[in-house]
Amino acid sequence: MTQTAIAVDDVRKSYGDLKAVDGVSFTVAEGEFFGILGPNGAGKTTTLEIIEGLREPDAGTVHLLGTSPWPRDTALLPRIGVQLQATAFFDKLTAREQLHTFAALYGVGAGRVDEMLELVGLADKANTREDRLSGGQRQRLSIACALVHDPDIVFLDEPTAALDPQARRNLWDVLRAIQERGKTILYTTHYLDEAEILCDRVAIMDNGRILALDAPARLVRGLDAPTRVILERGSLTAADAKALPGADDVSEDEVSLTISTREAADLLSALADRRALAGLQVRTATLEDVFLDLTGREYRA
Structure with a gap:
């Protein structure tokens, strides 16, 4: 014991x-x-x-x-x-x-x-x-x-x-x-x-x-946060990204396009069909997301 x-x-x-x-x-x-x-x-x-x-x-x-x-x-x-x-x-x-x-x-x-x-x-x-x-x-x-x-x-x-x-x-x-x-x-x-x-x-x-x-x-699992799939900008338009199965939210900046999803498998499969996997990154929730959820503010060391 x-x-x-x-x-x-x-x-x-x-x-x-x-x-x-x-x-x-x-x-x-x-x-x-x-x-x-x-x-x-x-x-x-x-x-x-x-x-x-x-x-x-x-x-x-x-x-x-x-x-x-x-x-x-x-x-x-x-x-x-x-x-x-x-x-x-x-x-x-x-x-x-x-x-x-x-x-x-x-x-x-x-x-x-x-x-x-x-x-x-x-x-x-x-x-x-x-x-x-x-x-x-x-x-x-x-x-x-x-x-x-x-x-x-x-x-x-x-x-x-x-x-x-x-x-x-x-x-x-x-x-x-x-x-x-x-x-x-x-x-x-x-x-x-x-x-x-x-x-x-x-x-x-x-x-x-x-x-x-x-x-x-x-x-982290208890947070039930979405997965973020990050693509190189230009690999897919924002409009096309929003139409993908599993895409909940799409944001774009000068270098990348980010898709938030709770159905990562469906989304990644659709991206593979479109040959849009080059430079792809997948980011799941972290303890920093837990802190943000608990306090309502970003973590600062």
Whole structure:
């Protein structure tokens, strides 16, 4: 039977008139990759810091592995690993020396250090000073520091923020490898596409509240949004597109013609009959569409 690793019940935190966290509740199962999504200012980081025991909630309860993280419980600390938005490393130490230092704080043997460097893809940078690593490499080192004591729960606060697309994807491999080791991951991000790929379940937050919570695919399916078929402009006239079976709406700009449909198979078959498939793109709904439907506004990171 799957056990609950994290239980959050009606947590609230205000700063003056600002309700940073406004009645948040959810549970995370052991071994689950759980994402908290939302734009900047949604309350993600404050929620995470309360769960980690870094902030005291105004109301509500949190339990990690059956224990309250506030007040600070020193017996709980070795069982959690925390990677913050900004990590302060020790000056002038190499990647290996950084990890040795963090490992020593937990009484972890030196053999674990090389294992972590291998896991996060930094074995070849072990003797490179931290300040000479790239942004993506520093993020991976930060995650290795959070994992060096082999915690049961790993907290990652926007680990791919400010990384270039290639560095983000390299870090995705690291995050998948962490989950494959059976770790529970609680992760915040404002990249909806990333969460759609990585997370078992997601909670979409805005203005301190959870607007929706489920597996990404179920959230998207529940939206019942149309499929968009995008053609190169000139491959079909707007009038001809509107006459196609399954075409619900047609729009056109300077470079493309877009057909919205809820009968994609019929529409694509008709386009194939007309040899109008060159350059065709098919786009289904995404978590960004779910956010738009929930809030009535476009998502902005």
